[in-house]
Amino acid sequence: MNTRIFNPPFPPANLDEDPQETAEWREAFNAVVLQHGAERAGFLLDQLVALAHQNQLDWSPELVTPYVNTIAVDVQSPFPGDLAIEEKIASLMRWNALAMVARANAAYGELGGHIASYASAADLFEVGFNHFFHARNQHHGGDLVFFQPHSAPGVYARAFLEGRLNAQDLAHYRQELSAPKAGARGLSSYPHPWLMPDFWQFPTGSMGLGPISSIYHARFMRYLSHRQLLDCSQRKVWGVFGDGEMDEPESMSALTLASREKLDNLVWVVNCNLQRLDGPVRGNGRIIDELEKLFRGAGWNVVKLIWGSDWDGLFARDTSKRWFAPLPTRWTGKCKPSPPRMGVLTAITSLAKTPSLPNSLKA
Ligand SMILES: Cc1ncc(C[n+]2csc(CCOP(=O)(O)OP(=O)(O)O)c2C)c(N)n1
Numbered sequence: 001m002n003t004r005i006f007n008p009p010f011p012p013a014n015l016d017e018d019p020q021e022t023a024e025w026r027e028a029f030n031a032v033v034l035q036h037g038a039e040r041a042g043f044l045l046d047q048l049v050a051l052a053h054q055n056q057l058d059w060s061p062e063l064v065t066p067y068v069n070t071i072a073v074d075v076q077s078p079f080p081g082d083l084a085i086e087e088k089i090a091s092l093m094r095w096n097a098l099a100m101v102a103r104a105n106a107a108y109g110e111l112g113g114h115i116a117s118y119a120s121a122a123d124l125f126e127v128g129f130n131h132f133f134h135a136r137n138q139h140h141g142g143d144l145v146f147f148q149p150h151s152a153p154g155v156y157a158r159a160f161l162e163g164r165l166n167a168q169d170l171a172h173y174r175q176e177l178s179a180p181k182a183g184a185r186g187l188s189s190y191p192h193p194w195l196m197p198d199f200w201q202f203p204t205g206s207m208g209l210g211p212i213s214s215i216y217h218a219r220f221m222r223y224l225s226h227r228q229l230l231d232c233s234q235r236k237v238w239g240v241f242g243d244g245e246m247d248e249p250e251s252m253s254a255l256t257l258a259s260r261e262k263l264d265n266l267v268w269v270v271n272c273n274l275q276r277l278d279g280p281v282r283g284n285g286r287i288i289d290e291l292e293k294l295f296r297g298a299g300w301n302v303v304k305l306i307w308g309s310d311w312d313g314l315f316a317r318d319t320s321k322r323w324f325a326p327l328p329t330r331w332t333g334k335c336k337p338s339p340p341r342m343g344v345l346t347a348i349t350s351l352a353k354t355p356s357l358p359n360s361l362k363a
Contacts, residue, residue, distance in 0.1 A: 008066075009322070063293040070303045073312050081130055089161065090126045094119055096157035096170070104173045111174045113189065117242065118154030120273035124240055125154060128269070133238060141232060144217055146202050146210040146239040149190040150277055156187050159199070208248030211268070214239040215254040218266035232265070239268045243287050244276035252294070259299030317360050 007026070016022055033041045045061075052059055101113040118125075128145070136142025147155060156173065159165040169187060172179035176186030176195060188195040190205030204210035214237050221232035245251055258266055272288050288304060295302050307315070318324045 007321075063296045064289045065292065065302075065304065067289070067304075067306060069305055069307055071305075073309075073316070086126055086130060087123075090122045092161065093126075093154055093157040094122050096160060097153035100156065100170045100173050101153050103171065104175070108175075113153060113174060114150040114277060115153065116275055117148060117150035117271075117273075117277060118152075118157075120275065121148055121151045121240060121271045122154055124269050124271060125151065125158075128238060128240070129158065132236075134234075134236070141230070141235050143235055144201055144214070144221075144237045146204050146214045146237075146241070147191050147200075148240045148242050148245070148271060149204040149207065149210070150242070151240070152188070152190050155191075164199075207242070207245040208250030210239060211241055211245065211248070211251040212254050214266060214268070215258045215263065218258065218263040219261050221265060222261065222263065235265065237266045239266075241268060241270050242276070243270055243272040243274065243291065246270060246291055246294075255295065255298035255300065314361065323357065323361055 007030070010016070010019065010022065013019065029041065029044075032044060049061060097118050098115050101115050104111045104113060125147075132143075133145050134140055134143045153173070156165060156170060160167070160170055165187070166184070168182060168184035169179070172182065172184045172186045174187065174189050176188060179186035185196075188200075190203070191200040192203045192205065193200045194203070202210060202213060218237040221230075221235060221237065224230040225232045241251065270291060272291070274287060288306060292302050292304060315324055
């Protein structure tokens with residue numbers, strides 16, 4: 001039972017016509033959480049929402065949760081691997097991916113290729129590869145994984161470290177036609193099973209096709225299991241997609257199908273790096289909130305991961321929750337982060353200049 005209580009600041013006086021009454025309601029609610037737990041508190045809230053709806057109060061609860069990680073530090077499971085080694089390996093992959101794309105372009109300037117997508121997704125991929133994605137073996141049919149298309153260089157970099165690709169292969173990134181003459185295999189720009197049948201499961205280069213396809217695959221796996229045609233009960237479908245990719249109509253159009261069919265064999269990881277590569281960037285530093293609303297509204301469970309563990313110490317020292325809790329409200333589209341954490345750094349830097357910031361938070 002999660003009985004932590006965080007009291008957000010009271011609303012400003014001009015927005016609250018009866019602060020005394022507000023305080024009493026809050027106190028009563030906190031008491032329920034502490035004494036009877038989150039489930040009971042949720043039940044009561046459901047009752048109130050039903051009352052409001054039945055009386056046509058023209059009000060709905062906010063779908064956005066606070067701008068913090070959904071799983072709080074103190075309820076996180078211990079990391080099941082060796083973080084230091086995994087970080088080091090991810091750094092090697094980032095470097096190799098960068099070197100591969102840069103070398104290909106030094107030789108043929110028109111080749112193109114992306115480096116920043118994988119740079120931001122590397123840790124997400126690595127956690128997937130090391131701890132979640134299940135390979136096919138005698139006892140398991142294997143998971144299905146849809147990779148963020150422009151991150152392909154990182155998957156090649158990983159395959160190189162695993163010995164599945166060699167240096168000659170990496171030297172033929174985006175050069176599938178000339179590669180065989182050099183005794184190498186060419187590496188396609190984006191995941192593509194037709195060009196690399198033993199490497200990629202799904203083509204995802206056309207943004208939006210990966211997301212919708214992952215939903216229908218998850219549903220079909222359920223269908224196979226339910227009709228006892230194939231046991232897919234242990235198999236999952238994973239998708240790592242870009243925040244820009246969520247703008248594609250195909251990405252969104254089957255979201256409610258997934259929740260209606262209760263596809264808990266499907267997990268999407270949306271890499272909100274606010275980059276959108278060569279696409280138009282909206283002035284929206286709050287894309288995570290925007291997507292949270294959309295997904296929750298469509299009936300999905302949403303787990304937000306916003307702050308890396310490097311921030312844990314700083315947040316823990318902010319016991320009043322006064323300094324960092326309002327941080328997101330300082331956000332503007334101007335904080336377009338590139339690299340991803342710059343927006344946060346900008347906000348924290350401006351906070352650090354606040355004269356009343358306690359010394360304990362200045363270090
Ligand atoms: C259907 C489609 N339209 C346009 C493109 C061209 N395109 C390639 S990457 C990109 C932006 C990707 O943004 P995002 O999903 O946020 O990924 P990231 O910035 O992390 O690479 C666009 C528009 C594409 N690949 N597919």
